[in-house]
Amino acid sequence: MNLPECPGIYQYLNDKGTIIYVGKAKNLKRRVYSYFSKEHDNNKTKLLVTKIADIKYIVVNTEEDALLLENNLIKKYKPHYNVLLKDDKTYPSLCVTNEEYPRVIKTRHIVKNGSTYFGPYSHVPTLYALLDLIKQLYKLRTCRLKLNQEDIKNEKFKVCLEYHIHNCTAPCVGKQAYEEYCENIQEIKKILNGETKDISKRLYDKMQELAKELKFEEAETMKQKYLLLENYRSKSEVVSNVIHNIDVFSIEEDGNKSAYINYLHITNGAINQAFTFEYKKKLNETKEELLGLGIIEMRERYRSQAKEIIVPFPVEVEMKDVTFTIPQKGDKKKLLELSLLNVKQYKFDRLKQAEKLNPEQRTVRLMKEIKEQLHLEKLPMRIESFDNSNIQGSDAVAACIVFEKLKPSKKDYRKYNIKTVIGPDDYASMEEVVRRRYKRIIEEETPLPDLIITDGGIGQMNVVRQVVEDELKLSIPICGLAKDNRHRTSRLLFGFPAKEIGLKQNSALFKLMERIQDEVHRFAITFHRDKRSKRQTQSVFDNMKGIGKKTEETLLKKYKSAKRISEASEEELSSIIGQSKAKMLKEYLKIAQSKQSVN
Numbered sequence: 132m133n134l135p136e137c138p139g140i141y142q143y144l145n146d147k148g149t150i151i152y153v154g155k156a157k158n159l160k161r162r163v164y165s166y167f168s169k170e171h172d173n174n175k176t177k178l179l180v181t182k183i184a185d186i187k188y189i190v191v192n193t194e195e196d197a198l199l200l201e202n203n204l205i206k207k208y209k210p211h212y213n214v215l216l217k218d219d220k221t222y223p224s225l226c227v228t229n230e231e232y233p234r235v236i237k238t239r240h241i242v243k244n245g246s247t248y249f250g251p252y253s254h255v256p257t258l259y260a261l262l263d264l265i266k267q268l269y270k271l272r273t274c275r276l277k278l279n280q281e282d283i284k285n286e287k288f289k290v291c292l293e294y295h296i297h298n299c300t301a302p303c304v305g306k307q308a309y310e311e312y313c314e315n316i317q318e319i320k321k322i323l324n325g326e327t328k329d330i331s332k333r334l335y336d337k338m339q340e341l342a343k344e345l346k347f348e349e350a351e352t353m354k355q356k357y358l359l360l361e362n363y364r365s366k367s368e369v370v371s372n373v374i375h376n377i378d379v380f381s382i383e384e385d386g387n388k389s390a391y392i393n394y395l396h397i398t399n400g401a402i403n404q405a406f407t408f409e410y411k412k413k414l415n416e417t418k419e420e421l422l423g424l425g426i427i428e429m430r431e432r433y434r435s436q437a438k439e440i441i442v443p444f445p446v447e448v449e450m451k452d453v454t455f456t457i458p459q460k461g462d463k464k465k466l467l468e469l470s471l472l473n474v475k476q477y478k479f480d481r482l483k484q485a486e487k488l489n490p491e492q493r494t495v496r497l498m499k500e501i502k503e504q505l506h507l508e509k510l511p512m513r514i515e516s517f518d519n520s521n522i523q524g525s526d527a528v529a530a531c532i533v534f535e536k537l538k539p540s541k542k543d544y545r546k547y548n549i550k551t552v553i554g555p556d557d558y559a560s561m562e563e564v565v566r567r568r569y570k571r572i573i574e575e576e577t578p579l580p581d582l583i584i585t586d587g588g589i590g591q592m593n594v595v596r597q598v599v600e601d602e603l604k605l606s607i608p609i610c611g612l613a614k615d616n617r618h619r620t621s622r623l624l625f626g627f628p629a630k631e632i633g634l635k636q637n638s639a640l641f642k643l644m645e646r647i648q649d650e651v652h653r654f655a656i657t658f659h660r661d662k663r664s665k666r667q668t669q670s671v672f673d674n675m676k677g678i679g680k681k682t683e684e685t686l687l688k689k690y691k692s693a694k695r696i697s698e699a700s701e702e703e704l705s706s707i708i709g710q711s712k713a714k715m716l717k718e719y720l721k722i723a724q725s726k727q728s729v730n
Contacts, residue, residue: 134160138197139190140204143212146184152212153204155197159188173415179212194449202427214390214421215411216428222406223258224250225323232278232302232309233316235265249323251406251432261323264363268356269315270300278303322360325396325403331360374462375399378430378437381470382422383478386499387415391481392425393474396435397466404433407477423448441467493639494537500640501582504632505625507608511582512536515568516651517595518586519549519560520659527552528662529564530655533580534647546658558594561585565598569605580607584644586651588613588622589629596627612648677715682708696720 134141139159143152156162163186171177191197205213228234229245237258241248252258265271272278276288283305290306293299300307318330334357341350379395389409396404406429410421423446429435439454441463446455458464482496498510514534519527533543547567552559572579583599585591592611599605610632611624623632623644634641689707690696696704697720704713 134163134188135190136160137190138192138194139188140197140201142187142204143179143183143210144185144187145182148185150204150208150210151182152179152210153201153208155194155201157194157197159190163188175212175414179414193451195451198423198427198448198450199431202424202431205424212413214413214416214424216408222251223255224248224252225258225261227316227320227323230278231280232272232312234273234275235262235271235319237262247320249320250404260363264359265319265322266298267359269319270298271315271319272299272302274299274303276303280309325398325401327360327363327401328399331357334360374466376437377439377441377463377466378426378435379441379466379470380422380426380429381443381467381474382418382425383471383474384418385478385482387412389481390416390418390421391474391478392422392429393470393477394425394429394433395466395470395473396433396437405473406433407474409481418444419446422446441470443467443471497537497639497643504623504640505582505608505610507582509581511608513578513580514582514584514647515580516584516586516647517561517564517568518651518655519557519564520655527555527560528655528659529560530651530658531564531568532647532651532654537643539650544654546654548662557587558590561587561591561594562598565595566602569599569603573603573605579605583607583609584647584651585609585611586648587611589624592624592629593627612644614648677712682712 136158138155138157140153140155141159141163142150143154145151154162166176166180166183171180189200191200206216209215223237223239224241225248226236226238227247227249228236229247238248250258273293274291278288282288283303286304288303290301290304291299294301294306300312302309302312321327321330334353338350338353338357341347341353374397377397379393379397381393383391385391389411391407391409393407394404395402408425408428410416410424412421422442422444426440426442426446426448430437438452439456440450441456441458444457448455456463458467495510498512501507501511502509512535514537516532516534517529519529527549529547529549531545531547533540535543545568547564549560549563551563569579583595585595588611592609595609599607599609608625611629613622613624623634624630625632634644685707686696686704690699696716701713701717704716707713708716
């Protein structure tokens with residue numbers, strides 16, 4: 132096919148004649164040729180090329196025309212390989228109806244009947260705030276009567292309850308002049324466009340004029356309207372009164388799946404429109420391509436005529452009489468930062484919503500975050516963590532816990548009695564346990580972890596590395612969780628030499644690491660207490676004739692510890708194990724205590 136070397140859009144069709152992709156180009160011939168003349172890295176693009184059975188194209192005058200046409204065709208045909216604009220619902224708009232006596236109503240349906248629409252409003256409370264402001268300022272009619280001046284003159288209508296409760300000025304019976312009603316409608320359109328400054332000034336001047344004429348009741352009415360409008364303006368995000376009629380765009384990506392774009396429109400220094408939406412990626416599109424599509428979509432949707440567009444980076448979009456600005460400082464930079472804040476919050480909310488519907492998605496995201504933060508080669512599907520526990524070297528034990536897909540796998544937890552270390556030596560204890568753990572895994576050929584977490588700082592990490600890497604020749608990433616002086620998780624360490632990985636205190640990743648640390652500490656402490664309690668209990672009943680296992684269990688169930696058993700009276704013990712056994716036990720304990728005091 133001979134394609135022209137000029138701007139236009141091209142359409143790829145499959146063997147059934149269905150449009151599967153629509154694209155734009157400054158140079159149609161060069162752009163289409165690129166699909167078939169080189170090897171593509173992206174698998175989806177490779178697949179697209181194999182599906183192309185026919186090509187159609189439309190020549191346009193400018194690149195801007197190509198952008199608009201591409202956007203319209205994508206929305207019309209929804210081609211399989213184009214990005215998908217996601218609108219979960221139709222957001223409401225405000226409509227000034229095309230009637231002789233217009234009404235202002237909320238609607239989700241755009242009807243091309245000459246009515247004027249403002250919005251859509253993604254933040255519905257803003258819409259209701261505007262409706263409430265209009266109702267209080269102008270007391271427009273809300274009825275559905277087909278009012279016209281001729282029928283009003285012929286007295287075909289009667290006032291309703293809304294007039295009697297002062298919510299309507301009753302234009303239906305001529306109590307408000309048609310000219311005044313139309314003037315109010317024009318002011319309402321200006322408010323909905325964000326042009327509140329001029330109206331506010333007009334109300335203030337009118338108030339002052341009425342006061343000078345000693346018309347204090349009318350002046351008070353104007354004052355209340357002025358205060359209402361000023362209160363509304365103060366709640367808008369005002370940046371600078373010199374910034375007028377500007378569009379602001381920002382973008383945030385979610386890997387290779389989605390991109391989120393925020394749009395703000397500024398009029399007289401205040402945000403008049405704010406909207407964030409999502410594109411589902413299909414062919415690994417770049418940020419620049421997606422933002423260009425978003426700019427065309429939003430300006431068309433909101434009928435923006437702004438001559439300046441603020442963006443975070445250069446975009447390949449050419450628009451007649453429109454300037455693209457990448458601000459470095461000042462009020463425009465603040466606007467861009469505000470847009471970025473909005474798009475990041477929207478992305479966060481969307482991810483949270485998706486994770487509630489699919490908990491597995493949250494797990495994968497967290498594993499990806501760990502992989503990126505620690506520069507791992509693969510996802511940490513299996514994580515193992517170690518901790519020691521002893522009191523001045525006595526009853527020294529250690530514990531290993533296992534998390535599979537970030538969830539505790541308690542069947543794989545292991546307890547270790549320290550065998551080769553004398554005295555309180557945490558490093559030597561850790562060395563023994565790690566050696567025993569991974570020697571056995573190698574012998575039994577069971578799965579190795581994707582990440583080892585030590586409950587300690589650099590010293591513990593080095594001990595584990597010497598055993599795992601130097602001695603056993605295993606390649607397993609190792610990190611350490613260090614605590615502050617209040618024994619709270621404070622730092623994540625990784626690498627040799629160790630580097631500190633920044634974690635936000637309230638982030639999901641921080642909470643996961645804290646949970647792992649708390650769990651291994653709990654497991655180790657519980658094992659240590661059980662061992663110590665068992666040793667202390669055994670010391671009471673060792674070599675004691677007449678007290679069997681069943682009696683021992685009965686006493687421990689009642690008194691919980693050996694100390695409490697020794698403190699119980701003979702009468703109390705008799706009621707549980709009988710008089711003869713109670714007497715025998717008390718005599719034995721008395722002899723044991725006297726021996727301890729002699730020693």
